Amino acid sequence: MDQNQHDRLAQEAQYQSNPMMAPTILPTQTYGHSLSSSYPRLHPYDPQAMYQLRQEPLQQQLTNFWAKKRQEIEETTSFKTHSLPLARIKKIMKGEEGVRMVSAEASVVFAKACEMFMMELTIRASGSAEENQRKIIKKCDVASAISRTDVFDFLVDIVSGHNKIMEQQGFVGIPRIGTALTPTENVPYYQMPPHQSLVPGPPYGSSGMVVGMPVHYQNHPGLQTPTMGPTPNPQNSSRDSDS
């Protein structure tokens, strides 16, 4: 785990040393101007350009992550403790229509799989937070990570619900210019623009203070029922490739 932290820090150093990603001019001086060309960074609203720019560090993080996972599994000596409760996993599995019995080994495999899933999603979300120069990962970063990864299409309904909440918050607390950006976040089946920040209005620096404050009314888990979310399985099962 220490090695992993070291890798992460090294990656961050490399990320921050990239002049395109860390402009010497403070964003607060130019962000919010109607002319995006005046902004020193390369096409902040061009998904393709930003996507290419993001790919290398994120891809290397993920490559390191998978290599570390294989090593971790090879070195595992105790199979008695799991990072997630097996009974809860089994209960969720049985909640799926038509599932009758679940083997103990299936729960064990899922415990490890979910751990890997959460970590991959977290890595991708932290990449999104870094793009917006934030140290705090927000749900819009998770939404961005999901929209950029084909195998995560089945999660679109979950984050779409959250996007609606974000839109509500947008009307409450975001300046007019921010409202104009919000609709693009609600396109569920296409790649969202790279900037997912909820506080795009000037001055960027001081409005960033708001980012760290949790908004409690958004956090209610009862707002969604995940089991109703997935699209019909035949559509998903036909997918053969991943990004």
Add this chain to the structure above:
Amino acid sequence: MAGVREQDQYMPIANVIRIMRRILPAHAKISDDAKETIQECVSEYISFITAEANERCQREQRKTVTAEDVLWAMEKLGFDNYAHPLSLYLHRYRESEGEPASVRRASSAMGINNNMVHPPYINSHGFGMFDFDPSSQGFYRDDHNAASGSGGFVAPFDPYANIKRDAL
């Protein structure tokens, strides 16, 4: 706060946070809404994979969703990079279930699996040996490659065919 029944549909938030933090640098922060979003995503992931695994189960007229069904579903749904290390994990889990700790490494090193003790309370265990015999699938040769730092270890996932699993 959500009712007890709804809480049972998610992983405990403390476990979610602990796992997220393991992959992040110490100074990283996670907003509460991000934590809860990941929490919901995990449940969705389990349901998504389980539905696909259960379809195969039903096609083959079996009642129990097995670990092999889960791994097969992951490959089919694009999670190949999960299924491969998990095949190894399942294999090693079965080893640990069948042998005392002091013998585990020696047996693993020599590739001995036919002598594995079959615990009576896990009916399905015996079939695992056919699915993941390391000598036939090259697990340990791949281990060597991994140790030398060469390309990633890819365990061939060969789902059993026409073998009925007993219900637990």
